[in-house]
Amino acid sequence: MSDQPVTSALATLTHKELELKTMIQRTIAKAKQLGADEVFISASYGIQSKIAFEKGDYNLATRHEGEGLTITVHKNKSC
Numbered sequence: 001m002s003d004q005p006v007t008s009a010l011a012t013l014t015h016k017e018l019e020l021k022t023m024i025q026r027t028i029a030k031a032k033q034l035g036a037d038e039v040f041i042s043a044s045y046g047i048q049s050k051i052a053f054e055k056g057d058y059n060l061a062t063r064h065e066g067e068g069l070t071i072t073v074h075k076n077k078s079c
Helices: 004-033
Strands: 038-054 057-074
Touching (some): 004 057
Antiparallel strands (some): 038 057
């Protein structure tokens, strides 16, 4: 069994991590520029694969790729 899919997934995760960091930094800067007192940002990205080995054979049961983003901005003690 080759490790190519794992290597490819790790490269994708590293690329997405850099994208998310850049997006978060830009969003915080823009919110502060517009007068926000506080900014909370949570971003996530993940790949999940479930592989089963049954009766002497590998079977890819599921694969899921997802992203999430939460932005909370406070101005004058209001959300």
